[in-house]
Amino acid sequence: MTPIQDILINNKTTNSPIWLMRQAGRYLPEFRNIRSQNPNFINLCLNETLSSEITLQPIERFNLDAAIIFSDILMLPFGLNQKVDFKKDFGPQLGNLNLEEMSKLDEIDFIEKLYPIYKSIKKVSQSKIMINKDLIGFVGAPWTLLVYMINKISPKKELVSSFFKDEFLINKLLNIIEKFLKIHINEQIKSGATIIQIFDSWAGLLNEKDIPNYIYIPTLNIVNHIKSLSIPVICFPRNIKNYKEFCEIVKPDAINIDYNVNPSKIVNELNLPIQGGLDPKILLSDKENLKKNTLKYLDIFKDHPYIFNLGHGVLPETDPNMVDYLVKTVKDY
Numbered sequence: 001m002t003p004i005q006d007i008l009i010n011n012k013t014t015n016s017p018i019w020l021m022r023q024a025g026r027y028l029p030e031f032r033n034i035r036s037q038n039p040n041f042i043n044l045c046l047n048e049t050l051s052s053e054i055t056l057q058p059i060e061r062f063n064l065d066a067a068i069i070f071s072d073i074l075m076l077p078f079g080l081n082q083k084v085d086f087k088k089d090f091g092p093q094l095g096n097l098n099l100e101e102m103s104k105l106d107e108i109d110f111i112e113k114l115y116p117i118y119k120s121i122k123k124v125s126q127s128k129i130m131i132n133k134d135l136i137g138f139v140g141a142p143w144t145l146l147v148y149m150i151n152k153i154s155p156k157k158e159l160v161s162s163f164f165k166d167e168f169l170i171n172k173l174l175n176i177i178e179k180f181l182k183i184h185i186n187e188q189i190k191s192g193a194t195i196i197q198i199f200d201s202w203a204g205l206l207n208e209k210d211i212p213n214y215i216y217i218p219t220l221n222i223v224n225h226i227k228s229l230s231i232p233v234i235c236f237p238r239n240i241k242n243y244k245e246f247c248e249i250v251k252p253d254a255i256n257i258d259y260n261v262n263p264s265k266i267v268n269e270l271n272l273p274i275q276g277g278l279d280p281k282i283l284l285s286d287k288e289n290l291k292k293n294t295l296k297y298l299d300i301f302k303d304h305p306y307i308f309n310l311g312h313g314v315l316p317e318t319d320p321n322m323v324d325y326l327v328k329t330v331k332d333y
């Protein structure tokens with residue numbers, strides 16, 4: 001059993017495995033080299049040779065316990081034939097929604113469109129370097145995907161006031177998202193993903209009254225689907241108002257906390273494995289400060305099943321030497 005599975009399944013507290021959100025990508029020179037020759041981000045995700053190579057880049061460099069597949073949560077709307085572009089210094093830009101066409105979309109066509117992702121997962125999982133390590137497949141949560149598909153650009157800080165005006169559209173779209181998320185998850189698992197992480201990056205945008213309908217119920221459906229396949233699931237409902245309530249209702253196998261969560265408080269409130277928390281900006285400071293903050297998390301969680309990770313993704317300006325120092329600090333603990 002891998003160190004991470006030991007925590008997720010047996011709730012072990014004696015080891016401290018580590019992987020990092022956004023560990024594959026932007027801050028690594030070897031990634032930037034590939035990226036500079038591949039201006040189209042979607043095509044890069046669909047190039048199984050390069051995407052499997054990028055997935056393994058951080059594993060070659062650092063003593064991490066898991067790889068996360070190089071892909072994006074917006075490959076789902078892409079698979080549903082909504083146009084998705086990644087613009088430099090702007091972020092994602094989606095095209096118009098054609099709900100009628102989307103509701104008629106055939107499962108086989110969706111799988112075929114995303115097939116290189118699954119081939120890339122298979123390739124990574126067969127790599128020798130992955131022995132005793134997990135391969136994390138992932139999806140966006142239904143709510144976060146709904147936000148991008150309707151808003152068409154990153155909502156950054158708030159939703160447009162008209163967001164909820166067409167309830168028919170929202171409910172119909174949520175059904176489609178849920179159906180194809182399950183298919184996308186099935187294919188990732190069949191190809192070799194050993195854990196699924198659900199990213200709900202915009203969970204913090206909702207008022208309390210809307211959280212059950214847009215977060216708890218749709219996420220629970222996905223979590224239960226993953227559990228039915230006997231694969232552990234980690235949820236990251238970033239900036240959600242109430243992590244405790246989320247865990248009691250959705251019951252993932254582990255919860256990733258963001259960097260605004262007070263670790264000493266949450267450790268007493270949650271009785272499931274916890275992942276993450278460290279502010280990625282700490283990696284931009286110095287080694288002494290990094291060590292101090294890393295040890296703080298390790299000390300607080302030393303008697304709790306804990307997977308070391310960050311409270312959001314590795315920032316592009318991070319020095320890879322700092323990541324190396326972080327991994328070593330955790331491994332030496």
Ligand code: 1CP
Nearest residue numbers: 021022023024025026068069070071072073091154199201
């Ligand atoms: O320009 C580039 O080089 C592309 C930058 C990039 C990368 C490296 C994007 C664009 N996506 C990714 C990969 C990615 N995205 C991974 C795999 C790599 C890894 O984690 O190591 C993962 C897990 C994601 C997940 C993702 N994509 C999330 C959830 C996590 C989070 O950061 O909150 C979200 C919201 C996205 C959408 C997305 N993809 C890319 C951008 C610029 C955005 C928009 C972010 C925003 O709205 O501000």
